[in-house]
Amino acid sequence: MKLITAIIKPHQLDEVKEALEAFGVAGMTISEASGYGRQRGHSEVYRGAEYTVDFVPKVRLEVLVDDIDAPDVLEVILKAAQTGRIGDGKIWSVPVDEVVRVRTGERGVSAL
Amino acid sequence: MKLITAIIKPHQLDEVKEALEAFGVAGMTISEASGYGRQRGHSEVYRGAEYTVDFVPKVRLEVLVDDIDAPDVLEVILKAAQTGRIGDGKIWSVPVDEVVRVRTGERGVSAL
Amino acid sequence: MKLITAIIKPHQLDEVKEALEAFGVAGMTISEASGYGRQRGHSEVYRGAEYTVDFVPKVRLEVLVDDIDAPDVLEVILKAAQTGRIGDGKIWSVPVDEVVRVRTGERGVSAL
């Protein structure tokens, strides 16, 4: 299994969420984050305001998936998160040894 | 070493924390998250209110452990987080290459 | 590639950020977290107040780096985060299978 993490623009969350649901992803976790990429000094627009400060608000999205689905899920997030403007985000994938579904105690792919 | 991450019900945090301490875990990190699993459309109850919105508040718990302790720590969290009701959470384990304790510069298992 | 995560004192963020920039890191993500290490019962000082509660506010910093840079980046964070007092933090490194830069679709090291 893989844990796919995406740091995306807050504006794009609905689109990414809907694209993941359309693909058939069973669940996801989000949290607040902030950050910056290569344009440290540049300003980014967020909620109509221009940010010259370094850390721009982002949404962190995490999705646990079966290995076989990982490339497709990454592609689904990529397409839905892309606006073509700087600060669109990063997506990464990390290997996962074990997953457990707490209510049932199921493990592995059937726990997803 | 392993990084065990659990997305649990906020109500269960105290129980999970006490169970981990009783087991002998040396430290932990928590943060706010929200998410949903397989019952996308269903409502969940949080702080007396019924949530029909997608993202239900959760606590994200992270524990760095030695490989040999990982299965037990996962089991400890599983038992303490379980209420038997939907939305009880997910736990996963990821391989960790290196850990450093900042104050002392210790590395590996002695840094935990 | 590696994902280096550091749980540091909020006070040290500026110093860590500047040290990472001086090293040449292209981007980073931060978020709020809280936690504790080995001095569960001990109090820590945060913003002039003594915390006897378990969970002390921390900053979680994440940096995606090329494998070859990982040991140096870890060292840079270690030096900049160190105050010599308890609660200085933990740093860990996790293997990353894939990174994508959303705007351009670039993958791997060129996506960092």
Ligand SMILES: Nc1ncnc2c1ncn2[C@@H]1O[C@H](COP(=O)(O)OP(=O)(O)OP(=O)(O)O)[C@@H](O)[C@H]1O
């Ligand atoms: N090397 C990195 N490590 C960790 N997080 C990063 C890294 N680079 C970027 N991020 C996170 O991703 C978010 C979006 O980055 P961003 O899209 O600006 O990357 P970029 O490489 O500068 O691409 P672009 O040129 O399209 O802006 C940042 O706000 C930050 O939270």
Ligand SMILES: Nc1ncnc2c1ncn2[C@@H]1O[C@H](COP(=O)(O)OP(=O)(O)OP(=O)(O)O)[C@@H](O)[C@H]1O
């Ligand atoms: N595939 C997933 N990827 C990432 N996070 C997930 C995933 N599935 C669930 N989560 C996280 O775990 C939390 C709890 O999920 P939940 O317990 O509802 O899973 P479930 O499979 O629907 O189990 P149950 O049937 O017991 O409700 C969610 O709110 C979400 O934050």
Ligand SMILES: Nc1ncnc2c1ncn2[C@@H]1O[C@H](COP(=O)(O)OP(=O)(O)OP(=O)(O)O)[C@@H](O)[C@H]1O
């Ligand atoms: N085993 C662990 N798993 C996950 N997070 C941890 C662990 N230990 C510590 N942390 C996180 O790192 C933060 C800082 O830990 P801390 O520096 O107090 O570790 P320590 O081993 O007690 O070192 P020191 O003796 O210098 O205080 C904690 O607030 C917590 O968020």
Ligand SMILES: [Mg+2]
């Ligand atoms: Mg950028």
Ligand SMILES: [Mg+2]
């Ligand atoms: Mg559910």
Ligand SMILES: [Mg+2]
């Ligand atoms: Mg400590």
